[in-house]
Amino acid sequence: MTRPLVALAILGLLIVGWLGPAWSASEDDVWVRVHHETGHPAAQRGAATADLDDYGAFQWGRLSVDQARAMEQAGGRLTRIENPFELNLGGERIDLLDETGPGRRVPPHQAAAEGDFHLIQFRGPVRSQWLQDLRGTGVTVIQPIHPFSYYVWADADQISAASRLPDVRASTPVRPAWRMQTLAGTPDQRSQQPMPYMALISRHARRDTLERMRSKGAVIHSVTRESAHFDVVHLVVSGQNYPDLARIPGIYVIQPVPRDPGPRGEMSNQSIVGGFDGDSIIPGYADWLAVTGYDGEGITVSVVDNGIDEDHPDLIDNILDCLGPGGSCTGAAGSHGTHVAGAIAGTGLSGEMDHNDFLRGQGAAPSASLVNQDYRPFLGTEEDGMVADGMLTIMADAALSGAMISNNSWGPSGSPQGYNIPSRHIDLISRDALPDDPDQHPILAVWSIMNGWGDSPGACAPSSLGAPDEAKNLFAVGSTNLQNGDGEQQAMAEIFSISANSGHGPACDGRRVPDIVAPGCSTDSTDLFGAHSMKCGTSMASPLVSGAVAVWAQRHIDETGSPPSAALTRAVFSAAARDLAGGTNADGGTLGHRPDRFQGFGRIDLDAVMNPTGGSVFLLDQEVVFDDTGQDWALNIQAADPDEPIKVMLTWTDAPGHGNGGTTPAWVNILDLVVEAGDDNTYLGNVTGPDGWSAPGGQPDDRNNSEGIWLRPDQHQGQIQLNVLATSLAGDALNPYDPGDPSQDFAIACYNCIEGDPGFNLALEPTSLQACLSDQDGIFDIDVLASPVGPYTETVELNQQGLPADIDSSFDPSSIDVPGSSTWTLSTDEHSAPAHTLVTVEAEDGEGLKRSSTLYLRLDAPLTELPDPVAPADNSTDQSLTPEIAWTAVSGEQAQNYQLQVAATSDFSQPLVDELVFGTSFVPDEPLPGLSDHYWRVRAINLCGPGNWSPVRQFTTRPAPLIAVSPEVLTFVVPVDGQAQQSLLIDNSGTGDLQFDIATNRPGQAASGAQALISFDDPANWQLINDPEAVAGSVEFTQNAALEILLIGGDDGVGGNTDLQIDIPADGTLQFDWGYQSLDPGNFDSASYLINQDETELADNDSQVSFHQAQASVSVGAGDRFTLRVNTVDGLFGPGELGVTGVQLEVEACNDSAPGADWLDVAPSDGLISGGDSAPVEVTVDSSGLSDGLHHAVLCVASNADNDELLAIPVQLEVGSPPIFHDRFEADD
Incomplete structure (x- = not known):
């Protein structure tokens, strides 16, 4: 495509102090963004010009030092980008075109020709059109990577074509080192464990x-x-x-998988709503709620923890059923989870007071509803860590249960991992936790960051975060001080300081974490058995935030009718947070001003949210969507109270990042918050001065997806202009599960703000002009509308930029008295060439206020060039039933799309395929008939209509046998030492001969080779144990399958060494994974044991574990009798029987190396069936030597069929003693 190079006359640019001293005499040139801003006539007199790429809101490119100096002198605001193309992959910084860089130390990786991951880097900030061109080569765009890069999936031909695109700077196969974790803790690559x-x-x-x-x-x-x-x-x-x-x-x-998973009163509530009297916090939170009028009613919060005491008098009224099927829904009760739940939504109805007359058991949102979820089923054991899809499953259960907020005081890792797979999954569910549902179900994940206890070493130093703390879209919460362990409140200076336990950032890629802090050490809340207790940790901070969010969300829904987005919620609370500058940070040093790596944006202030200074908060909740780099949005704002500060926060739910972990940057879309204030200064997001207020100048934040600006009255002077710039759009944030072209929405919270500072907006109707140059006599009218913002009645002059020279343009009238309109007329003639560009209309009032609106212009000429058919080649044979059909593109940008037809006859009277294709290749969704002749043709289409058809090409598909088997399940009931037989019908409805081969298989073996999946619905036959004395009794397991075991203790508890014994009749080896949770809720531990056929019990030092709930996963290939011994302590078990329950999981069947079932036979076991024919196979079972009960096997039907090469047919055999029929002649015993 043509690069939009512009001769830039510097207009409306601000001086930035770094430019002067930054230029070095040794530098030849620099990479910059040149920002467009308004109201600076001096800049318009700048004489410097340069060739730069025009993105609308800014220009981007490389300048000489002399050009940069000239722009500075003209009043330019420039952002300098050091090493703009440098990638951080696999722990290395790499420029793909730098032959001397560190990346060249690694030999290039040879990609698989049939398909592999490749990395493509563009020549600058990515335009949507570049991605469309890239997809047009056939590559699949997978994942954005900073800077200007994408992982793609492509075969050798596709990547070759993509590499030749004019806007592609470089491409390379993805190297193995880039696919692996690079942080400390990477496994020993010499280990066989x-x-x-x-x-x-x-x-x-x-x-x-x-x-x-x-x-x-x-x-x-x-x-x-x-x-x-x-x-x-x-x-x-x-x-x-x-x-x-x-x-x-x-x-x-x-x-x-990280192997360090686990968990992370009224006084705390009062401390976040201004409940102070001098140097003390005072009771009265219920009164504050009453005045506010909101208490969280109607808001559901999921509590993902180790269980809630649902019968606690302060919680019993607020518990809702957990409805998800994923395994997190629980009735378990844990001390940690109960404490967290009470801090969110405890009612305080128990009426218990502490010795300072604070009501115990009262949460921040006492009328909110709670859903009880347990993360521990997804952790397995210490040797296993969290299952890979655990985050997605937990949050899906929360969404199905109606939760808007999910509180998480736990984590799958307690050490820095970078932006890993679980972090990526949190960013997915922040947009939608139920992707298969047509409606979106976003979840705000409020997360306690790790209890860090100071700086940590390693590649991410000084970070003391865990995972998924580095997810971009969660609400990451650190901890501040509140009370001592004895319940006495700490000194006021300590209350506004970070507690020593609180973890901190930065993230491994340099982003700022946490977002906010809240009281966590120590806090009073509910505990097991109706009690209350004090606990200290970041775990105690996040529930206070969740409860506060519930209170505000209730009001927001009441006022707007819609729930707030996760982005708006974060913006509202971050903007209102209290700066803790001067307090103590987690490392014992003195806190600077927000935002920083210890306090984020500051300490939560619910009173400032609910009762804002100035009484007015302007909110914008994801109503504006950017779809290309360089777009911008602006709004004039007045101060509701000119004598009070203005606080603005921009937050966006970013597209999911790479998930690779390590130090690779995770950000995808970058927006910038810019405020032009009444003092004639421009302020950038997250740039503050030594006094804590925003300062002019500085550099835009290039990585965080929350940006704040805080202005004193003398800075804003009663009015500001809000600007949001799409600095870099690389990913589809709105459709993260099936991403398309880049898109990004955003949220704004502006405190002490009223929309409508005097000004005007400019709009075009229509916003696009698409026509054929031969239509409408070449005259096109567009309405230009100028509407006032506030009391604005000025006259604005109109002009346009970017219109091709061979198109005439005029405005009638040439100026608009606001409010008013003008007609913009575009005229073409026989000399006008096709055009595909953006044209900008600008309006300026002579006082420095300028607005613009963009027209998408596409003018096409009638098509004369034909696309050239490429594949399948003419008269080719043995083609796939779903062949890739490809053709060449017509030159330039003449075609909007292509029409492809495939038919069984050359006249195309009844096409089998008739598709409009955006690109130059197509694969049919449905198979074409086999062993048949097919004809195909293609033509280009644009605004002038379709061009002529290409030459017709012919190909022949290969023979295509299609298999169907009935019945799909075989069930037999036979007596001991009996036989039975059924027929299995194999049908070939396709063309060509069907070759089949049938083997028998017992499911549950180690996987290798081709396979199919099969599952059984019947429960495993476990003996229920009602008495602790009976635990040593034997339970026979007769099915060879994978099981999940849950142990629950009895009412009185059990003690001593208790043996759980399971009989497995076959020989072999068994792997037993065992996890437990101890009484101390902060201490999670587990162990894993490998039990061989000659080792029937555990060693003593392996068995001394105390637990009150345990889960184990037994993967049984085959094995001998073994004994599991666990040491238990009286009173640890909750109510209920001590039982052993087995639930069958999905198991693999039809493995190449799996043993057959000797009681099952088929005849014939192989054969050939002609197209259109079918044949029976006799299936025989023989129960000789089998015990009573159920037995399972699988018939594995392998074939050369196009639709299914391997079918698994379940076979169930029930063996039973012959029935005794009573005819009333038997004597009673």
């Missing part, structure tokens, strides 16, 4: 990728769809084989 991993793999090569992973020794535990491009995989593999997996083409990223 199996370790848990999580991976994202391409859905475009899913089956082949999984097979290759298994061939490298990986045991796949689960595969879950994450999005249109990725599956998330939970697996186990040795450290020795870990690098081998990173070389598999379909693996996008693989990283170790």
Whole structure:
């Protein structure tokens, strides 16, 4: 495409102090963004010009030092970008075109020709059109990477074509090192010890990728769809084989599962609503709520923790049923979770007071509803860590239960991981936690960051964060001081200081974390058995934020009728937070001004949110959507009270990042907040001076997705102009599960603000002009509308920029008295050439106030050039039933799209395919008939209509047998030592011969080779144990399948060494994974044991664990009797029987190496069926030597069918003793 190079006369640019001293005599040129701003006539007199790419709100490109100095002298505001093309991948900083850079130390990776991940970098901030051009080459755009780059999926021909696009700067195959975790804790690559991993793999090569992973020794535990491009995989593999997996083409990223998971009163409420008297916090939160008029009613908060005491008198009225099927819904009760729940929504109805007369058990939102969720089922054991899709499942359960907010005082990792897979998943659910539902269900994840206790070493130093603390769209909460352990409140200076336990950032990629802080050490809240207790931790801070959000959200819904977005919620509370400058940070030093890595934007202030200074808050909630880099939005604002500060916060829910972990930048879309204030200064988001107020100058924030500006009255002088700039749009934030072209919405909270400072807005109707040059006599009229903002009645002059020279333009009238309109007439003649561009109309009032609006202009000429058919070649044979049909593009930008037809006859009277295609290739959704001749043609289409058809090409599809089997399940009931037989009908409804081969298989074996998945619905036959004395009794397990075991203790508890014994009749080895939660809610621990056939009980030092709930996953290939011994302590179990429950999980069947079922036979076991024919197979079962009960097997039907190469047919055999029929002649015993 043509690059939009402009001769830039510097207009309306501000002086920025860094420019002068920054220029070095040794520098030849610099990369810059030149920002467009208004109201500076001196800048208009600048004489400097330069060739730059025009993005609308700014120009971008490379300048000489002399040009930059000239722009500075003309009043230019420039942002200098150091190393604009430098990537951070695999722990290295790399410029793909720098042959001397560190990236060249690694030999280039040879990509798989049939399809692999590649990295493509554009020549600057990405335009939507560039991505459309990229997709036109056939590559699949997967994931944006900063800067200006994308991971794509492509074969050799596609990446070759993509690399030749004029706007592509560089491309390279994705190297194995970039697919692996690079932080401390990376597994020993010499170790043969199996370790848990999580991976994202391409859905475009899913089956082949999984097979290759298994061939490298990986045991796949689960595969879950994450999005249109990725599956998330939970697996186990040795450290020795870990690098081998990173070389598999379909693996996008693989990283170790962190193995340090676990958890992270009224006085706290009063401390966030200004309940102070001198140096003391005073009671009275209920009175404050009453005056406010809101208490969280109607808002549902999910509490993801270790369980809630649902019978606690301060909680019982606020518990809702958890409705999700994912496994997080629980009735469990934990001390930690109960404390958290009370801080959110405790009612205080127990009436218990502490010794300072504060009501205990009263939460921040005492009428909010709570959903009880347990994260522990997703952690497995310490050896396993959290399952790879755990975050998605937990949040889906929350959304199905009606939650708007999810409180999380836990984490799957307590050490810095960078932006890893769980962090990415949090950013997905922040937009939509139920992607399969047509309606969106966003969740605001309020998250306690890690209890850090000071700086941490390593690649992310000084960060003391855990995961998913670095997710971009969660509300990350740190902890401040409140009370001592004895309940006495701390000194006021300490209350407004960060507690020593609180973790802090920055994130591994340099973003700022946390977002906000709240009282957490120590706080009083509910506890088990109707009690109350004091606890200290970041875990105690986030529930206070969740409760505060519920109170405000209730009012927002009451006033607007709609729930607030996660972005607006973060903006509202961040803008109103209290600056803690002068207090103590978590490392014992003195806090500077917000925003920083210790306090974020400051300490939560619910009173400032609910009762704002000036009485007015302007809110904008995701109503504006940018869809290309360089767009901007502006609004004039008046101060509701000119004598009070203005506080503005811009927040956006960013598109999900890479998930690779490490130090690779995770941001995708970058917006900039710019305020032009009444003091004639321009202020940038997150740029503050030594007094804590925003300062002019500085550099735009290039990474964080929240930006704040705080202005004193003498700065704003009663009026400001809000500006939001789309500095870089690379990803689709609105459709994260199936991303298309870039898009980004945003939210704004502006305190002490009223919309409508005097000014005007400019609009065009229509906003696009698309026509054929031969239509309408070449005259086109567009309405230009100028509407006032506030009491504005000035006259504005009109002009246009960017219209091609061969198109005439006039405004009638040439100026508008606001409010008013003008007609903009565009005229073409026989000399006018096709055009595809953006044209800007500007209006200026002579006082420096300027507005603009953009017209999309596309003028096409009738098509004369034909596309050239490429593939399938003419008269080719043996083509796939879903062939890729490709053709060349017509030159330039003449075609909007192409029409493709495929038919069985050359006259195309009844086309099998008739599609409009945006691009130059197409694959039919439905298979074409097999062993048949097909004809195809294509033509280009634009605004003048379709061009002529290309030459017709012919190809022949290969023979295509299609298999169908009935019945799909075989069920037999036979007596002991009996036989039975049924027919299995195999049908070939396609063309060509169907070859089949049938084998028998017992499910549950180690996976290898081609496979199908099968699951059984019947429950495992476990003996229920009602008496602790009976635990040592034997429970026979007769089914060879994967099981989940849940142990729940009895009313009186059990003590001593208790044996749980399970009989498994076969020989072999068994892996037993065991997890437990101790009485101390802050201490989570677990263990894993490998029990061999000659080792029937655990060693003593392995068995001494205290637990009150345990879950274990038994993956049974085959094995011997073994004994699990656990040491228990009286009183640890909750109410209920001590029981053993088995639930069958989905298991793999039809493995190449799996043993057959010797009681099952088929005849014939192989054969050939002609097209259109069918054949029966006799299936025989023989119960000789089998015990009573159910037995399972699978018939594995392999074939050369196009529709299904491997079918798994479940076979169930019920063996029972012959029935005894009573005919009333038997004697009673």
